[in-house]
Amino acid sequence: MKLAEALALRADTQKRIAQLRVRIAANARFQEGDEPAENATTLLAEVELAVDELEQLVRGINATNSVIELELAPRPARGTGGRRREVGAAGGQTGTMTDALARRDTLRLRHAIIVESAAAAQDSGVYRQMRSELREISALSVGELHAQATSLAQELRELDSRIQQANWSHDLIDH
Incomplete structure (x- = not known):
């Protein structure tokens, strides 16, 4: 897998974790006699796997970034005859x-x-209305x-x- 692909996967995993957190919070409590839309325990297990995946991605990304x-x-351009670039x-x-x-x-x-x-x-575009007012100078x-x-x-x-x-x-x- 290329580093760029890992970075995209990391972003997707972070989004998935954020969505799971919202779903867990929405289903953590429910009224007696009702059923929650989703099982919060199952969602917790799913987010745990996603966090483990994120950790592996971040470790690989960091290790890769440290050796590239x-x-x-x-x-600076030398002897090109063109405009010299500021460095x-x-x-x-x-x-x-x-x-x-x-x-x-x-x-x-x-x-x-x-x-x-x-x-x-x-210039803020605010002009003096009277000569006695002080001017603003940059x-x-x-x-x-x-x-x-x-x-x-x-x-x-x-x-x-x-x-x-x-x-x-x-x-x-x-x-």
């Missing part, structure tokens, strides 16, 4: 898939912070923030593409 090596950030802090370094996932999470966080900062710094350069957000988004897309490629090219380690 991939490039964390693109290497993030990882600058052509390689690491494990686990490192790449951590990098992707922090890139998403950085991007969100920059986009939020640019939105907060933009403390941040919105243009620079947008450029930074664009660069982060590109780095994020490229890293995500490398992660997806690795997911489909590596087999899951059985655990």
Whole structure:
């Protein structure tokens, strides 16, 4: 099984567990003289098997992620005559898939912070009605923030593409 397939199966298993939890709660109590729609004990046994399956998947995914090596950030283009690409802090370094996932999470966080900062710094469209009212001035350069957000988004897309490629090219380690 490829890593990508295991990831999809993990997501499906997590959804199935969530659905079973709802069904267990809905059938855990019933009125005397009535019958529950489903047997809560049977549902508990089913969710126990699903949780065991999830554990095996997560262990295999984690073991696989810890041995896959991939490039964390693109290497700077040299001598191509084209536009030179900006390189993030990882600058052509390689690491494990686990490192790449951590990098992707922090890139998403950085991007969100920059986009939020640019939105907060933009002119709100509220204008002074009288000259005696104080003007609001942006403390941040919105243009620079947008450029930074664009660069982060590109780095994020490229890293995500490398992660997806690795997911489909590596087999899951059985655990």
